[in-house]
Amino acid sequence: MDAAARDVIDRAGYGEFFAHNTGHSIGIEVHEDPRFSPDDHTVLAPGMLLTVEPGIYLPELGGVRIEDVVLVTPEGAEVLYSMPKTVLLTGTA
Structure with missing residues (x-):
């Protein structure tokens, strides 16, 4: 999963900002292992x-990180909770 996300972000030109x-997994605790990173092969x-x-964080501009919750099913994946991915500019800094 991590490799797929990094590939998309790299191809968009933002790899250095990720x-x-x-x-991560969710269980009894909201943040549980495994945590999906380049070193994880779960x-x-x-x-x-x-x-x-x-999430992508740009120097002097800021960033965003949106968490979608996904259940792995025998057929693939089911997104249980997802936030909109549109950007809304509210003003200038």
């Missing part, structure tokens, strides 16, 4: 509940 994990399996939350 310096953290892509997401094989996703049906029944796993996880987040997908890549």
Whole structure:
């Protein structure tokens, strides 16, 4: 999962601004292992509940990180909770 997210971000030209994990599992605690990073090689399996939350942070501008909650199913994945991905500019700094 992490590699797929990093590939999209790299191809968009923002790879150097993505310096953290892509997401994590959810269980008894909201933040549980595995945490999806370049060093993680977890094989996703049906029944796993996880987040997908890549974020990009631009120097002197800021950034955003939106967390979607996903259930891994035998058929693939079901997004249980997702936030809109549109950008709304409210003014200038």
